[in-house]
Amino acid sequence: MKTKLTLFGAIFFIMMSMGHAQETKIVKKKKNHSESIITGKVNISKYHSRDQLDAMTKGKLLDLYIERIEVIVNILPNIAFATKPGITMENLGIPETKENKKALEANKEASGEYFDSTVEFQTKILPYSDTNDLIAAILFYEATLKSLHTYNDFKED
Known part of the structure; x- marks a missing residue:
């Protein structure tokens, strides 16, 4: 049970960090885009x-x-x-x-x-x-x- 919880937590944090990275990319792109x-x-x-x-x-x-x-x-x-x-x-x-x-x-x-x-x-x-x-x-x-x-x-x- 602990393994499933740990795995779920790790996947959750990876997904969150990927989402934040995408958001940062979009913001940077908008700043440079005419x-x-x-x-x-x-x-x-x-x-x-x-x-x-x-x-x-x-x-x-x-x-x-x-x-x-x-x-x-x-x-x-x-x-x-x-x-x-x-x-x-x-x-x-x-x-x-x-x-x-x-x-x-x-x-x-x-x-x-x-x-x-x-x-x-x-x-x-x-x-x-x-x-x-x-x-x-x-x-x-x-x-x-x-x-x-x-x-x-x-x-x-």
């Missing part, structure tokens, strides 16, 4: 036709509307830098100084706060909107998101 300029939700699951939207309940339309706002808030303010996640200041040749990293972090926090307050407002007020206006807004947002695929067409080489 942060992406665009984070969060950056795409929608599906584009819709007017007929598809007409067939949906207002609750579903509200969810789609908010999802599209989230993607737009995460991408459009940073479009001059990137249109997809994974692009970092390092990729763009921007010096990764403390000041620049702080500015990026402040931008992400501000975007998050803006999105949160917008969603809070939308969930309270948007249910009073006209369904046709809501559908038009969703279609407009989707057209805007589709146009991101042509963004590079506007760049001069």
Whole structure:
């Protein structure tokens, strides 16, 4: 019985130390890893036709509307830098100084706060909107998101 207890204790401590080593590795990796300029939700699951939207309940339309706002808030303010996640200041040749990293972090926090307050407002007020206006807004947002695929067409080489 003592042997089983000792063996179990040894295995437990080995597992704990391995977990701590992995955690330390992850923390070190994060410190040295350049942060992406665009984070969060950056795409929608599906584009819709007017007929598809007409067939949906207002609750579903509200969810789609908010999802599209989230993607737009995460991408459009940073479009001059990137249109997809994974692009970092390092990729763009921007010096990764403390000041620049702080500015990026402040931008992400501000975007998050803006999105949160917008969603809070939308969930309270948007249910009073006209369904046709809501559908038009969703279609407009989707057209805007589709146009991101042509963004590079506007760049001069």
